[in-house]
Amino acid sequence: MDTAGKVIKCKAAVAWEPNKPMVIEEIEVAPPQANEVRVKIVATSVCHSDLYHLYEGMHKDGFPVVLGHEAAGIVESVGPGVTEFTPGDKVMPVFLAQCRDCHLCKSPKTNQCMKAWTEVSKDSLTGVDSRLSCKGKKILLFAGTGTFSEYTVIKQNRVAKIHPDAPLDKVCPLSCGICTGYGSAVNVAKVEEGSSCAVFGLGAVGLAAVMGCKAAGAKRIIAVDTNPEKFDKAKIFGATDFVNPKDHSKPIHEVLVEMTNGGVDFSLECVGSPAVVESALHSTIPAWGVCVIVGFNQVQKFSALPTDFTTGRSMKGALFGGFKSKDGLTEMVQRYMDKKIMVDEFITHNMGLDQIMEAVDLMKAAKCPIHRKGPGCIRNHYIVATKY
Structure with missing residues (x-):
């Protein structure tokens, strides 16, 4: 793509501080560095974990931040050392890393990864590094993914390649709640x-x-x-x-x-x-x-x-439901493509990025028709596939 190696300016929903609404800002997304992938986010879901971070006492060091971790998109470019992905691949970020090299990843007894929690702050649940910035300030990535943005940069051990025909605006809820x-x-x-x-x-x-x-x-x-x-x-x-x-x-x-x-x-x-x-x-x-x-x-x-x-x-x-994260997400998307699991039935609203606070408020207040049409609004996860 002609944007490879360049800084991309795009829109993102930035949470500048706790207990305050997210603000749609123009941000800068730097090129991916070693073992990183820059992804154009096509669709994302809103999960209660995002709401928890924003409103329910998450550590102040976790701001400013781009929330969001249930998403699907397309690889725009890759950094040095990335061999698993190429530009144009359909992918999904996942909050739980899978490096495939550590003794936990190699064990069938667990889906944990030794690198998973070294790359995310224990207190704030944000990635320890970020390629996103706004108004001269570094913007953190919730869960190391930060999907409430038109572009984001994620470590390759938190990205899963999915079926090339997968509908991105449908499968995004799989990357957390449904698999869990x-x-x-x-x-x-x-x-x-x-x-x-x-x-x-x-x-x-x-x-x-x-x-x-x-x-x-x-x-x-x-x-x-x-x-x-x-x-x-x-x-x-x-x-x-x-x-x-x-x-x-x-x-x-x-x-x-x-x-x-x-x-x-x-x-x-x-x-x-x-x-x-x-x-x-x-x-x-x-x-x-x-x-x-x-x-x-x-x-x-x-x-x-x-x-x-x-x-x-x-x-x-x-x-994450015991799934080896990257492998399991790829598998679950395939199950959806084979009509072995339901996903469409979980989606109750389709909204734009500029409506992100409306989506969060629906979840927070439980004032929506979801009780009749889909999953509950409050406490138990997403209600929206946000289309960009």
């Missing part, structure tokens, strides 16, 4: 054919977990949420029952235990609440139940006793 929920059921819980499952929280991640339970062959999938309007959507993804905790005077785990003759085989917590984690744990059958923590929560603790596990019950955690 779906993989937590299939890869982490390892849901079994004929089993019973409970999914707590019916945002996008929870709906994807429902989809994963169905794909794994679960016979009974109980969707748990306080909003009854979400059940029709959950049924589309495979839920067989819906339980609203507000409809019961007893703890919800007791309701589920009674419904399933002792507890479900698998439970997935997709809210990020300690109280819900405890409910999910105690809803599983003590002899062999598996509870997976999927919801994101950095600061709050939950309580459990040794006797919760001594009979055979277990608990696991999941990040």
Whole structure:
């Protein structure tokens, strides 16, 4: 491309400080350096993790920043040492690195990478370096990706090549929420054919977990949420029952235990609440139940006793659904292309970059028709595929 090796001026949504709206600015995007890829972002989704960073107490050192990490685009140019990508490739950024060289990447036991967290600040969750600048100031990249920009520069270990025919404005939600929920059921819980499952929280991640339970062959999938309007959507993804905790005077785990003759085989917590984690744990059958923590929560603790596990019950955690990030994202896009998973059904709005705060406000206030048409607005992830 004729822009290769040159600074690109483009639009981006810049968050200058916490608790203030993002501002559409003209930024400068420098050429990629060693092992980096410059990507023209075609579409991005809005995830609750972006909202968390902006409004819910993220470290002040994480600003100014370009948020966004669920996206799809086209490689504009590559830096020295990049052999996996060439200009014109369709790609998706991913927040979790996969270097393929470290002992964690080489192990089938984990999807973690030794380099993943050395490249992102633990306090601010922003990349430790950036090629973006505005008004003479360096602009950080949330999750090392920064996709609320027309162009961004990302390390090649955080970029996945995808099918050349993939519709970029459809597949972008796969790069976080859908893979997280779906993989937590299939890869982490390892849901079994004929089993019973409970999914707590019916945002996008929870709906994807429902989809994963169905794909794994679960016979009974109980969707748990306080909003009854979400059940029709959950049924589309495979839920067989819906339980609203507000409809019961007893703890919800007791309701589920009674419904399933002792507890479900698998439970997935997709809210990020300690109280819900405890409910999910105690809803599983003590002899062999598996509870997976999927919801994101950095600061709050939950309580459990040794006797919760001594009979055979277990608990696991999941990040990005257990997928080796780059490989898994490529695989999931292919599954979508082969019509083996649903993605279009998660998208509820299409908006321009200049509407980014409208999208965030919809998620923040939960004042949108999404409860009828798609995933929940608040707490559980994206509502928008933002088209540039």
